[in-house]
Amino acid sequence: LFNLLSYPANNVGDPFSSGYYGLDSRDFEVEVLEWFAKLYKAPSDNYWGYVTNGGTEGNMYGLYLARELYPKGVVYYSQDTHYSVSKNIRMLNMEHIMVKSRRNGEMDYNDLHDMISTWRSAPPIIFANMGTTMKEGFDDIDQIKKVLNKLAIPEYYIHVDAALGGMTLPFIDGSPKFDFTTGVQSLSISGHKMIGSPIPCGIVLALKSNVGRVARAVEYVGSLDSTVSGSRNAFTPVLLWYAIKENGFNGFKKLIRGCVRTADYAVKKFNEAGINAWKNDYAITVVFPRPNEDVSIKWKLAVQDNMAHIICMPHVTKDTIDEIIKDLKI
């Protein structure tokens, strides 16, 4: 794909409408979006999306749509939510309430219930996680809907931050559901996490009927101005397209099965070595007590408070785990 870098390509504007610019990879981008739309069971005649610069932009887009639909809405998100969310909420000037998390990183639905019941007059905008950053906790869409139904909330919006889980859960049998049939209205997925694009990127998907209320036609570029960025990367959609063609659904399934196996192995071996490690069901992130600085720096471990984690991505092998444990025991 290197050759493509010799062209000043630009996907400026809406991926589904052709711009005046001409030198773009929109056809590839649309194929990528189609693939993800199928993966998350989006209604085939009512989805929209684009390839973003990363998870943060996809989350911003989802929140932006929600705010345009419900200008008086209040955003509910758990304590374990990624730091990009408080930034996005500040930039969008949205009312927000932080909900408690359970110890495994998942939202506390009792607290969600209590919070929504105090602010009942404002439409809730639920920011759910399919894989929190530190503990890879999954918020249960069914539980969230139960809370909304119990309180007889007529209007609400659910956005899912599936930065990591968006590319792992659909390939794991029996994993929690967060597709469009569950009532989710937008999704943000990372392209540089599980897919492993060498250039940061992401995918955002939303219901087209909602997007129609936000998009504005711009004559200058001959396209709908429905994206956060104006000029957009034309190279990353091709990287994603290539990875999808190379792996296919079954290829990803095999890859992710390997990740889950490594994570299970890690929990077992850590515990055998007397280190208190654990992981959520269907997760590939192993959480354990924060080790000393030398080990964290050597292995580039992400640390927060008294925790550290290893995300068992495809390049992490059982040997890697054994090596880390050896270092932890010194």
Ligand SMILES: *Cc1c(COP(=O)(O)O)cnc(C)c1O
């Ligand atoms: C990585 C991550 C993001 C977004 O990250 P970008 O750096 O913008 O791609 C958002 N949410 C979660 C849960 C993440 O793990």
